Amino acid sequence: MVQQRGASGHLPDPDQAVYGISVAAGLAGIGVQTLRLYERHGLLTPERSGGGTRRYSANDLARLQRITELVSAGVNLAGIGRILDLEDANADLHVDNDRLQADNVRLRGAEESPPEGI
Template identity: 65%
Template sequence: MAEESTPRSRLGVYGISVASELSGIDPQTLRLYERRGLLTPARTGGGTRRYSDDDLVLLQHIGELVAAGVNIAGIARILQLEADNLRLEHANAGLRAELDEAAVGASD
């Protein structure tokens, strides 16, 4: 079962009304954010949106960007750049680990 391997923070457990209440963001705005690709909540078999704890953290970040005056297109770009940066940091860490292993192997 896929849910067993999914980290708990990524499991969609909150309906849109609960996510709206927890995030302080109107349900229509949540739907707009989804249409604009800012987040993708999980869906039940019947198509009901289910928001995760990670989605709520992302919504908090989006709210901070909105409060700072960033428009939706700008938020989308910022989120993409942050995701790209995270991927590059992980790749860099992997390369550094390989170099460290190679250096240890060369000194033996």
């Protein structure tokens, strides 16, 4: 059986912050203090509830997985920060490139179509 995400499904959206710090740490396989350390170094910024409690999303958990992979590979926290920044910038560029390619296809299609009324 496939579990669905989102408002009509069973799982929260990937960017919806629903996990407390102890649950997020447990799911990531790290300690709570390690999670706080990563936050202090700016590697991850969880949302905060109205009372100031940290709340983590599935996207945050995926980022934590990437951080732990890099730590396991021997990369220091400053290097991890730089790698994550570059990966984020690269992902943004891919989104922009895809949009520009779609715009280009759309504009070329409009160029080849005869004007209306002819």
